[in-house]
Amino acid sequence: MKQPLHRRQPTPGNPRVQRTRNRVLAVARELLPQVGPSGLTYALLAERADVTRQTLYRHWPTRAALLFDLVLEGPDLGTYPQPGSDVREVATAWLKSLRAGVSVPAVRTAALAVAAQADHDPDSARALIRISEDRHTGFNRLLEPSGIQISEDEFTLLYGPVLARLFLDRGQVTDTFIDTVVTQWLTTLQHTDTPQDSQQ
Numbered sequence: 001m002k003q004p005l006h007r008r009q010p011t012p013g014n015p016r017v018q019r020t021r022n023r024v025l026a027v028a029r030e031l032l033p034q035v036g037p038s039g040l041t042y043a044l045l046a047e048r049a050d051v052t053r054q055t056l057y058r059h060w061p062t063r064a065a066l067l068f069d070l071v072l073e074g075p076d077l078g079t080y081p082q083p084g085s086d087v088r089e090v091a092t093a094w095l096k097s098l099r100a101g102v103s104v105p106a107v108r109t110a111a112l113a114v115a116a117q118a119d120h121d122p123d124s125a126r127a128l129i130r131i132s133e134d135r136h137t138g139f140n141r142l143l144e145p146s147g148i149q150i151s152e153d154e155f156t157l158l159y160g161p162v163l164a165r166l167f168l169d170r171g172q173v174t175d176t177f178i179d180t181v182v183t184q185w186l187t188t189l190q191h192t193d194t195p196q197d198s199q200q
Helices: 015-039 042-049 053-059 063-072 087-102 105-117 122-146 152-168 175-193
Strands: none
Touching (some): 063 105, 063 122, 087 105, 087 122
16 A cells, blocks of 8 residues: 655644744755755754754655655745636646746756656655646646646646756747747647547
């Protein structure tokens, strides 16, 4: 049976616990780009955040759980889009939000670390799946006013070119590049929507 990434969820009604959690994540975001994933030990993090290692393990029983939260609980850049009925506008805004998110050094480093470790670390593999599921669900929520919901494959076709440009090509993701990606993606959606119509 798979163990959850988080064996203990912080109590929402406990401000002290939430403050501790927020402080640790803030310190981790600061340290991660400086020391790298292997250098972000619980000993160092506990010392810098002024907490015990036991506290860290209660919140994040594995390093993958900590990296998971660094990706999904990144700083609010004020760029996450609102739900809308125009699929092009929603997709464009979402990709710009993705670009902004991975431009944060700690988020970028954490995401790459989880991906790099997924082949040999089951916790990282589960974290990677959960990150993808979270983003896919969130994007479909944005699309609800349009009446459209997209599959996992269609979601990958949207964000894949952006991550490839950033992480493999080491290039810039311009607004023009995003517009091109969305245009191509919408064409793909139109083809998958009407495969049987063309046969009748």
